[in-house]
Amino acid sequence: MPLAIDRLAEQVSESARRLGIAQYDVSGSAVEETSVQVEKGDPKQVKASQRSGVTVRVWNEQGQVGVTSTSESDLPGLELALQTALEASQFGIREHAPDFSPEATVPLEPLEIPNYDIEAVPELIAALAEAEQQLLASHPAIAAVPYNGLARRRSEGFYLNSAGALRSEKGSYASLYLYSKTEQADRKPRSAGAFRMAHRLADLDFSGCVTETAEKTISHLDYRPITSGKYLVCFSPEAFLQLLGAFSNLFNAQSVLDRQSLSTPESLGTAIASPLLNLYDDARHPSNGGATAFDGEGTPTRRLPLIEAGVLKNFLHSAGTAKRLGASPTGHANLGAKVTVSPHFGVVEAAEARSELSLDTAESVILIDDLQALHAGVQSLQGSFSLPFDGWLVNQGDRVSIESATAAGDFRELLRNIVQVDAIAQITPGGISPAVWVEGLSITGE
Template sequence: MSEMKTLEQAIEQVLELATKQGAQADVIASSGESFSLKADQGELAEYKVTASQVIGVRVIKDDHVAISYSESLEPESLEQMVSQALTNASYTKKDPLQKIRAEGLTIRTEQPEIFQEDTATPEQKIELALSLEGRIREKPLAKSAPYNGYSENSSITLLGNTLGTRCSHQERTFSCYTTALIDHNGKQAMHIAASVARRFDGLSPDKIINDAYEMADALLEGEPVATGSYAVVFAQDCLNEVLGAFGSVFSGESAKRGINPWRDKVGEQVASPLLTLKDVAYMENGHAIKAFDGEGFATGDTSLIEDGKLIGLLHNSATAAHFGVKPTANAGRSAKGTLSVSSRHDVISAGSSSEAEVTAGEYLELVELQGVHSGADAISGEFSFGASGFLCRDGKRIRPVRGITVAGNFYKMIKEVDAVGNTVIPNYDGRFFAPMIRFARLSVAGK
């Protein structure tokens, strides 16, 4: 019997058991396989093959909600799982907002590019893993590549509920990463680079090897700049990291819990008029493509900020019911998890400025950040984190910068934008898309 069919039968059994107990339910079943390699001193230090499967149920009975999961699909295990969920529900506080609402939907993720045949041989993958370390070590100033690896993951996710909804999703991802550690004249610098693709031959090992080494080399002689206020341009992944630290401002769940500063600001100006941000279901070469959300509703695009104005928040059906708004099909839930809110592709729209306009004058280009999430307060907006990069003038790097602390207030920062570039590009893992953005001023503690 195929793996897909086995999961489908398990879901049907669980839904039948829940229905017999007078409960509504939705079930998520998933299985996956992963393969990873790491190299050390020219030899494989890790060769790991793993497989997993899990099924989880959310039951709702008399407004009581609970979950339970099992890593076994045996009938006895599924019976025990449903029984445990119902027992758990009897002890939970009533939550009338959580209901099974996706009725009679049949949804399958149809984009063929997210699950492509793997034609690479094990020998090719081993050769790649060894080269990620070996080619860094061959570089003139490189001491080692302390962190490196190759991995691939394939997974199947199925969802079903007692209202007849049935959804399926299948994807495969390949990734590799490496670091370059340079030790020269008593100074050290290290940089990591990574590549993610839907096919083995879509990976860019040459690029990440060169990027890791060249950036570490470029930063080696970095020193702090003078303490003061600077215009800042974040490298793509750094910008994603900063925005991610404050991503809860778009969550209907955090708003429902009363910890979202933008809870009552829908329709108000919260950012620079130059900024427009959307949550997008499908992006070409995106890695968050999925046709349905954690409740079984079809995914779509959701406008969050338009010309600086907050248009709305991301919602599952429960948070939408709480605020009396339309759901955005952004329910998050795994087989082991409770209902939440999650985003897909975060996309900042292109602006009207050329690269030359964005990089005019003096500014800091920040390419590495340290301690972003630990140094960010999503409620107050205050942040402080370590950073490395370059002091730039008119698009040219003047000198490397290290050992600085960047501080500011996120809610003020996104209102003070000098320019937004006219070309949108993805970050390394294909989940964040944005143009170059120049922020007017951030406080920098240096020398």
């Protein structure tokens, strides 16, 4: 940010006094980002941006709150935002009006977030072009890498309020994405992709990303149709987290209050999944490239149990939802025109170690690598899904790519039918998870 956070807090306080504002808070962030794409070794797209955003809330004497957002983080911009929010407060709601988080002034647990300068654009292009070339050279059938990207990002965030809360943090993030496409005579094009993330370019696993993409793509070259039926299914870490994300209303307190969730307040403490499953949301996880120490309301983040041994333990809360449901804020609030609630970083673990099932020995197992059409194939309020997927039919370690198929079922039933959660976890864009095995899932061949 252009101003040091301590000085910014003093200046906002002075402006608020001049305007007769007794209660306010300010949440903001600044992001510097560079991303590149390549095509056959040449730059295809280069983007660089610097953006900032600040949300200001002001409470009037009647307890109504006004909200305004601005991209101006200097003193004149913030003073204007305070004035605008004060004027807007007369139209603020009276019932369930938001308030400060009771944990906004609680000391933060230490969280080390690496913060590195962004590398020069030519260095990013060269690194991505080299990865593309290695992938193209890995097999004659791989004709192109139509989707690829290398991004570097630095961010800074802060929260302050009139009750003395004052928090700030900085961090950096790097991500790599490769997605290949094949061309063979009399065969359908086949594709596969892989993703890696770290805190800087030097720590990105380029070799692993290239190898994973190549191996997946090559394994899809020999594809066959599949017979429809119910199968034992092994979800890859990414696929299982994709499905959890599609039904995240199950854990969202705001969705529960709005009756837009598969859960009700009475669901807490009930068994909703196999006793083999543990699920946490952990913004502070060491593998989370976007780790954060506090949310938009200044509430400290934490490792929050959502499911333990199959039992629903907690919802994701803001200060407002926590107050209405008699709970504590959990560090999942986002400030905007409204306060929203969203997850940070999913962590799936085995509640009970089991290793009876293995792709090397199991027969007629469907391995789902990647789910598609999540925006259209999920009925999140009914709990049902019908999703095309990329995957393989596996027999004692022998994988045959599935030409085209759809997985369908009820998400709650799927959770109850989990028969194994593997031990070895893998980092994905949405969290970290091992493979998860589910019995009796309907697969329709196409």
